[in-house]
Amino acid sequence: MSLSRTDQHLVVGLRLCALLVASIVLLVFLFLLTESWPILNHISWSRFFTDHSWHPVQGFYNITPMLSATLLTTLGALILATPLGIASALFSRYYAPSFVATWYRRLIELLAGIPSVVYGFWGLTTLAPLIANLHPPGVSLFTAILVLALMILPTIALTVEAALISVPNAYHSGAVALGMSRWSMIIAIVLPAAQSGIVSGIMLGASRAIGETMAVLMVAGNVVQHPHSVFDSVRTLTANIALEMAYAMGDHRAALFVSGLALMIMVLGFISLAELFKWKSSYA
């Protein structure tokens, strides 16, 4: 089928747009590389993993505690928010009366729109003192996980619900015709059919958690260390950049760009993993 003239123009335009978007990602990567080059040039890569601490002003650049903190906060938030998000979507799609479901969905949408700094402020002034009673100092890995889970819950709930809605009606009719109960229909038919949409929802939640800065900065405590318990204070890569960038000069500044680079590589690895999972599950 040959394209009409209008279509041809459209295709050229769309290709240009796609090229632009792709080149922005590439430019960000190049920018991070050139900004961190001054330090990568004169100290070896391995020092970012083997130095005994992160004290950039004194010349120590170990970023591994922040890598582990970023991974742990994101994983923890996902473990809490994923089952809740899926349960919330199932409730609103299959169990709630339509009146309740409409208002429930609006509430979740509102929750998704609250700026992260509000969550952070609430975490710092309300949640942290409560957790300090349980185990000092209050601002900790655990507090950060709770706040992040609350933040990504609406994202996951809304995307999963959209995935549930897109499951073809014929599947439901078939299940009903077979006399399946609602719960076994969900487990055996709906969830597997909506699998790739659910994975996308979790991915979206994870990328929001990994990139979150202000809320985590306020509730995680920001001490650069590998945590020994969930009540220890940690610093994520994003919090590190936000805390120190405004005051950093020379090598310190370049080292912060290295932590940005590390974050970007981490996100890339994470997305590739999710794509691999999707690819496997669609051809399995």
Next chain:
Amino acid sequence: MKQFSLFIILLLTLSISWGYFSENSDKSEVKKLVLTGSSTVAPLLAEIAKRFESLNPNVRIDVQTGGSSRGINDVRARVSDIGMASRSLRLSESELFSFNIALDGISIIVNNTNPVTSLDKQQIIDIYKGKIVNWQQLGGQDATIIVVNKAEGRSTLELFLHYFGLQNTELKPHVIIGDNQQGIKTVAGNPHAIGYVSVGSAEYEAGHQVAIKLLPLDGIIASVENVRNQTFPLSRPLNLITQQQPTGIIKDFIAYASSEQVADLIKSQYFVPVAH
């Protein structure tokens, strides 16, 4: 095709009128001043600049933050006209000119439920080094001390370390904070925390029902008053830095910023005007 030529005509008109207007503004001789530096000084200078602009309509002042070191580097590189620094010049920076416009002090703060009423210099050093870990050792409750420290690169941290003769690598903090407000919120929310923030903001918050208290240092009460008469030991000057002996508009601005006319602005930011 018709639409295309219309578009070209529109573009031409826009570019011609752009050139016309920008030429016009050049004729009225607007003088521009660029200030960069300490985030402690910048909000104050932004207010002073606003007032200076309203008195001198042909002056535009651009205030940017980035830390004392950036302020000094920018003045050296002639990127900015005036640098802002919340510390005195170092020996290696002695070729620059510095003008004191106000003072700021750092106060040790604890939660106001904490029974401890004073700490000496050695005790504070031991707390921050992790040698004293329980308030009981200092006559307080049996609870772990939560040590709050500032993020690397901040001039408050620098002044604190310098005064107590500490290295940041030897400190054992439980929480690291960014700005003063975050520090005050952290200490107010945690009955066993100890931290340090600017005296001006601590005194203001403590006077407004926030659950913190300012500890005296070497027996001297941490107050704006004692920073002004320079008896409080843990204080710092807020300075304007220039590359050469200031002349013209730069000289006028510095004179204005150190004059009695801006004392109310300095006080409203919880800093202490220099004695006139």
